[in-house]
Amino acid sequence: xxxxxxxxxxxxVEVFCKQWxxxxxxxxxxxxxxxxxxxxxxxxxxxxxxxIFTIWPIFNTIRxxxxxxxxxxxxxxxxxxxxxxxxxxxxxxxPGFITCLxxxxxxxxxxxxxxxxxxxxxxxxxxxxxxxxxxxxxxxxLPYVTNSIAIGMVFAAMFNMIIGGSVRPDSVGIxxxxxxxxGFNYVNWVNAGSEYWANIVVMTVYxxxxxxxxxxxxxxxxxxSVNKQYYEAAKVDGTSRAxxxxxxxxxxxxxxxxxxxxxxxxxxxxxxxxxVGIFGESMGPVxxxxxxxxxxxxxxxxxxxxxxxxxxxxxxxxxxxxxxxxVNLYVSKKKTHY
Amino acid sequence: xxxxxVMQNRDMxxxxxxxxxxxxxxxxxxxxxLITMGIIVLFPFYWMIISSLKTMDEYRLAIPTLIPQYFxxxxxxxxxxxxxxxxxxxxxNTLYVGVVSxxxxxxxxxxxAFAFAxxxxxxxxxxxxxxxxxxxxxxxxxxxxxYQTVNTFGWMKTxxxxxxxxxxxxxYIYLLKQNFMQVPNELYLAAKVDGTSDIxxxxKVMIPxxxxxxxxxxxxxxxxxxxxxxxxxxxxxxxxxxxxxxGLRTAFTDASGVTDIPVQMAAVAxxxxxxxxxxxxxxxxxxxxxxxxxxxx
Numbered sequence: 237x238x239x240x241x242x243x244x245x246x247x248x249v250e251v252f253c254k255q256w257x258x259x260x261x262x263x264x265x266x267x268x269x270x271x272x273x274x275x276x277x278x279x280x281x282x283x284x285x286x287x288i289f290t291i292w293p294i295f296n297t298i299r300x301x302x303x304x305x306x307x308x309x310x311x312x313x314x315x316x317x318x319x320x321x322x323x324x325x326x327x328x329x330x331p332g333f334i335t336c337l338x339x340x341x342x343x344x345x346x347x348x349x350x351x352x353x354x355x356x357x358x359x360x361x362x363x364x365x366x367x368x369x370x371x372x373x374x375x376x377x378l379p380y381v382t383n384s385i386a387i388g389m390v391f392a393a394m395f396n397m398i399i400g401g402s403v404r405p406d407s408v409g410i411x412x413x414x415x416x417x418x419g420f421n422y423v424n425w426v427n428a429g430s431e432y433w434a435n436i437v438v439m440t441v442y443x444x445x446x447x448x449x450x451x452x453x454x455x456x457x458x459x460x461s462v463n464k465q466y467y468e469a470a471k472v473d474g475t476s477r478a479x480x481x482x483x484x485x486x487x488x489x490x491x492x493x494x495x496x497x498x499x500x501x502x503x504x505x506x507x508x509x510x511x512v513g514i515f516g517e518s519m520g521p522v523x524x525x526x527x528x529x530x531x532x533x534x535x536x537x538x539x540x541x542x543x544x545x546x547x548x549x550x551x552x553x554x555x556x557x558x559x560x561x562x563v564n565l566y567v568s569k570k571k572t573h574y
Numbered sequence: 575x576x577x578x579x580v581m582q583n584r585d586m587x588x589x590x591x592x593x594x595x596x597x598x599x600x601x602x603x604x605x606x607x608l609i610t611m612g613i614i615v616l617f618p619f620y621w622m623i624i625s626s627l628k629t630m631d632e633y634r635l636a637i638p639t640l641i642p643q644y645f646x647x648x649x650x651x652x653x654x655x656x657x658x659x660x661x662x663x664x665x666x667n668t669l670y671v672g673v674v675s676x677x678x679x680x681x682x683x684x685x686x687a688f689a690f691a692x693x694x695x696x697x698x699x700x701x702x703x704x705x706x707x708x709x710x711x712x713x714x715x716x717x718x719x720x721y722q723t724v725n726t727f728g729w730m731k732t733x734x735x736x737x738x739x740x741x742x743x744x745x746y747i748y749l750l751k752q753n754f755m756q757v758p759n760e761l762y763l764a765a766k767v768d769g770t771s772d773i774x775x776x777x778k779v780m781i782p783x784x785x786x787x788x789x790x791x792x793x794x795x796x797x798x799x800x801x802x803x804x805x806x807x808x809x810x811x812x813x814x815x816x817x818x819x820x821g822l823r824t825a826f827t828d829a830s831g832v833t834d835i836p837v838q839m840a841a842v843a844x845x846x847x848x849x850x851x852x853x854x855x856x857x858x859x860x861x862x863x864x865x866x867x868x869x870x871x
Binding site: 288374391508551 | 600601604605607608609611612614615616618619621622625633634635636637638681682683685686688689690693694695696698701705708710711712713714715716717718719720721722723725738739740741742744747772797800801803804808819822823824833835838839842845846849850852853857860861864865
């Protein structure tokens with residue numbers, strides 16, 4: 237082999253190898269880089285929207301809550317605001333907000349236990365029958381597929397009295413008709429001059445009715461996955477039905493129970509549209525507007541004119557929901573049997 | 575010996591007969607309870623329908639009739655011809671917003687769920703955890719700022735404002751991601767070797783396999799627009815863009831708060847009917863979707 241030939245060969249190898257390595261490098265660069273970015277590319281529409289409508293609001297709402305007396309109008313006019321917790325103290329001292337807080341908590345405390353217990357009872361009964369099972373399941377799920385404003389209007393009509401010329405109203409409403417048939421006196425539930433406790437009863441009935449389907453569905457799903465052996469064992473031991481219920485069914489269902497109770501509380505603290513359904517936007521009987529206002533109602537009314545206050549109220553709501561959820565999780569961790 | 579046997583036998587029979595009686599009584603009580611509760615649950619629907627078929631005079635009777643004296647469909651005619659509630663327009667608005675937002679939302683959800691389930695990129699898990707964490711925050715907290723944002727964008731009283739802010743639901747992404755992850759990864763790698771593009775793979779393999787979840791998401795999203803109340807009222811409550819629920823709440827009540835209940839009930843029945851139809855035909859998907867979500871609408 238001559239020197240020149242060897243050189244050519246070396247040169248060829250060198251160039252070819254470099255070329256090849258270079259190519260591989262390029263391919264790697266393009267593909268690997270693209271692979272790295274492909275995920276972000278697919279996520280981009282979601283991320284852009286989330287940045288604008290979810291992430292930015294978190295920061296901005298916190299900012300507005302900490303600027304005393306912040307309103308968009310004043311901000312547009314170039315006014316500056318002092319930094320501080322004035323919005324929070326003002327909201328917590330404002331009687332209207334206290335009413336909202338009281339109503340919300342009261343409705344939560346009333347409706348969550350009642351609806352959970354009723355749903356558990358119905359689910360257990362449904363689980364132990366065969367005939368009509370499918371049909372009844374559908375019936376109990378039906379309230380879920382409704383418009384809570386629309387059906388709220390039906391409930392309002394059922395409790396509503398139509399005042400006539402005489403002392404006694406022309407029509408006292410179907411619920412009062414049933415009460416009178418059972419020997420009670422009729423009650424002014426939702427009309428002008430109705431009392432607070434009566435309004436709360438109406439709201440409780442409606443919210444429980446509305447909350448049942450979801451809870452029944454979840455609990456029934458849980459019951460169907462419970463191992464039948466436990467019940468066989470209880471039967472062999474001659475355990476009573478009540479004992480079986482409290483000692484086997486409830487513990488085995490506890491994860492689902494914890495779930496429906498937590499979601500129930502979260503939903504309860506955000507109660508709003510069911511009250512609009514029954515009482516309308518005035519959030520109370522005629523002549524007593526906002527008697528049944530809730531936290532969410534308070535926030536919505538402050539949007540567009542009192543952003544600082546609204547933000548502070550929303551953050552308070554967040555902390556309440558957060559705290560209640562944490563307490564629930566803590567309790568359920570102690571009591572749940574997996 | 576045989577005497578003892580006979581006695582034992584007789585006792586056994588007695589016990590089993592007793593058990594049978596107890597069992598039957600329990601069954602009767604079970605059914606009585608369930609049927610009573612069922613009637614209570616259904617009663618508002620029944621009351622809505624029969625009230626919508628009554629005249630106001632009959633509705634005012636001191637002792638209400640459980641079946642209308644004669645079926646009067648004039649209330650329904652009133653609902654559709656009323657100037658108080660332009661039902662056709664409300665229906666069209668709601669349908670338009672529902673269909674467009676559902677379609678766009680599905681595209682975004684599928685792409686995002688695919689990225690989270692199949693693609694590898696830096697910070698994926700952290701990002702997903704961050705997004706899940708935002709689900710704990712009540713929506714009202716976002717609404718305050720979003721109201722300002724859409725105002726700045728000049729979107730007030732448009733269809734855009736009803737559609738765009740709620741296109742991304744982290745919950746739906748989560749739901750679909752879980753479903754996508756059940757598809758074995760080998761399938762994706764095989765498709766890659768064959769040179770199938772991601773989009774084609776998504777369309778031909780992932781979407782058909784996750785179809786039940788996608789149908790559930792579609793129905794829940796559509797129901798959501800049908801039932802949405804607060805956001806539309808804040809940002810687009812003018813005659814041209816008003817949605818059905820907003821129109822319904824204030825209709826047929828005069829300034830002093832007196833309501834024409836039979837006509838109102840007819841309107842409620844008309845608004846509720848599409849939901850019931852969807853429920854009857856797609857019950858399986860709704861119940862499946864709801865049992866995994868717990869989100870109303």
